[in-house]
Amino acid sequence: MSPVESALQEISTFALFRNYSQDQLRLLCGGAAISICSHRQVLFTVGQPADFFGIILSGAFKLSKPSLEGQDVIVHFATAGDILAALIMAQPHPVYPITATALGPSRFLKVPRENFKLHWKKDADLIFKIQGLLSRRILSLHDEKALMTASLKQRLAACLLALLEKQTGSKSLELPLPLTRKEIAEYLGVTVESVIRIMSDWSKQGLIATNDQQISLLRPEMMIELLKVP
């Protein structure tokens, strides 16, 4: 079986494509290719013409864009099952609004842009489900915004807990993606030093542990406690 064929079987387990037959998937993903990305490999870059969108098969990607001052800001951590760049496929000459970089070894199913107009757009049910994904993104961005008045300690706790919840299946205590302190800082919009100071405190208190960029939340209940009234 070709790699793409087996990928199609793989995505049929994702919520988005449940109930789709292999034939239907073959149509939707005609001409697709699989990108095998190593850690830190860039999938696409902000500003580049968008000639493909697609689905994360495994691993994770950080989605970032440059801020006014030039340094990068991470807007989202995308994990297996997430769709990337679908939201701009509607435009006549789409350009990636963000840069996608692999976090850990990852696999991505690249679907040619034409498929969107030819097949995806015609499938009201699929568009509808994608809308559901977009809605959830908006709601979680709102939640994040509501946390802006909280202390950095609370925002950091909320961030790690949210990442832990992304975990598909088993409830291990390890975050499903490798993360540097710098990346966490870029995600929260603060400096590395601030993140480090809080996380080393937590390490000393046994709340978290880091092993080769893999972060584990040893005491999630305690982290949740931090989110309660200051």
Add this chain to the structure above:
Amino acid sequence: MSPVESALQEISTFALFRNYSQDQLRLLCGGAAISICSHRQVLFTVGQPADFFGIILSGAFKLSKPSLEGQDVIVHFATAGDILAALIMAQPHPVYPITATALGPSRFLKVPRENFKLHWKKDADLIFKIQGLLSRRILSLHDEKALMTASLKQRLAACLLALLEKQTGSKSLELPLPLTRKEIAEYLGVTVESVIRIMSDWSKQGLIATNDQQISLLRPEMMIELLKVP
């Protein structure tokens, strides 16, 4: 002509419904009603079962949700032509994720929830256009996030400029909605005092003027200048 009928003519000028005949609109908006809201009137409240969604005919609404500490955070300022609550209509028992409050006298076309499943969802092209709206929301939330590392002065300038750009048509210097300093603070996630200090500076320098909660940007070029390198 009934008020609803004239509203249907009104919305046919919005980008979302261009090319729709009155008959089609009558089908999509069957059973709709018009809410005439006065300043500060609440259209729906967070947590309340969502039995309608709809379109802002005129005026504006602030969309807010309570933060951890209890005070409200404004997640979006919605203006004429915006769709509210469409993104949660897909759920089986939707509940409003935010509170919508009128800013200035406003009119809203309330469409019953059933219409979404019966008619809107079936219209692939419409769902597709709504997806376009959602995409733009996500992109602008990303832009906002990229500004989180900037100083409050810059974020405030960006906020006012973005609101000025929402203006449909004429390029007056007055923001299209009445805003208190407190609301701006709730939108930016900072305290009223900080907003006031910056805005009184700008008032003294002649950059802005306030008249009965109507803010005017007298020198937009200067505001844009503030967004350049610190």
Add this chain to the structure above:
DNA sequence: CGTAGCCTTGAAGGTGATCAATGTTTGTGG
């Protein structure tokens, strides 16, 4: 073996928060 990127720690500084007091506008009911 040298460089580049990440991690860590400390000291100093600034931005925005907090607290407090007062003035102003808006809305409500007698």
Add this chain to the structure above:
DNA sequence: CCACAAACATTGATCACCTTCAAGGCTACG
């Protein structure tokens, strides 16, 4: 129409959190 309450606006003083700057250690990789 006035009295009063409630919400908003303003200002100053003080404080805390987070940033900035600086220096050094660690690991990965050519």
